[in-house]
Amino acid sequence: MPTSPFARDVYRWVRRIPEGSVSTYGDIAALAGSPRAARGVGAALNALLPESEVPWWRVVNRKGELSIPAELGLRALQRTLLRDEGVVFDGQGRLDLARVRWHGPHGPGDPD
DNA sequence: AAGGTGACTGGCG
DNA sequence: TCGCCAGCCACCT
Numbered sequence: 399m400p401t402s403p404f405a406r407d408v409y410r411w412v413r414r415i416p417e418g419s420v421s422t423y424g425d426i427a428a429l430a431g432s433p434r435a436a437r438g439v440g441a442a443l444n445a446l447l448p449e450s451e452v453p454w455w456r457v458v459n460r461k462g463e464l465s466i467p468a469e470l471g472l473r474a475l476q477r478t479l480l481r482d483e484g485v486v487f488d489g490q491g492r493l494d495l496a497r498v499r500w501h502g503p504h505g506p507g508d509p510d
Numbered sequence: 511a512a513g514g515t516g517a518c519t520g521g522c523g
Numbered sequence: 524t525c526g527c528c529a530g531c532c533a534c535c536t
Contacts, residue, residue: 404533423518427532438533440517445534457517465517472517 404430405442412443415456416508418483419500420493422460429502440465455479456500462492 407430415421423436432438443454455476459465466472477487487493502508 402533424520427518432532434519434531435533436518437516437531438518441515441532441534442517444517454517459518460520467517476517 401445402442404432404435404438405445407431408439408442409446409452412452412454412457414503414508415453415500417453418485418498420456420458420480420485420495420498421500422495423457423465424460425500425502426457458493458495460495462495464491 408426411426411429412421423439424433426439427433427435430439439457443452443457446452446454464473464476466476468474477491480493481487485493485498500508
């Protein structure tokens with residue numbers, strides 16, 4: 399349910415993140431055409447939450463951490479969903495972006 | 511319709 | 524790397 403053209407593009411790109419991979423707010427913002435709208439990506443994802451078909455849990459911050467607020471157990475849910483896809487967290491609750499980061503539509507394995 | 515908020519980031523010490 | 528800070532910008536009153 400895109401409420402705006404921007405949100406529609408955000409969902410569109412997030413849907414392309416492969417299972418077992420993640421992307422960052424900044425990367426999605428860039429793909430959506432607004433490189434500086436990383437916060438906007440968060441706002442767009444926040445507007446859909448509960449059981450959307452959009453894999454919002456595959457979006458993390460630039461440090462490989464979960465930015466979603468811990469309240470409502472959403473943080474734990476995201477961690478669980480990612481773990482179930484095989485995404486590994488290190489001892490500091492972060493994931494190795496160099497290894498699980500999705501390289502976009504032109505990256506290996508996802509030619510456009 | 512104007513102003514506040516925040517699931518962000520890059521730059522700098 | 525880490526913490527802090529000031530832009531940024533889409534969302535929601």
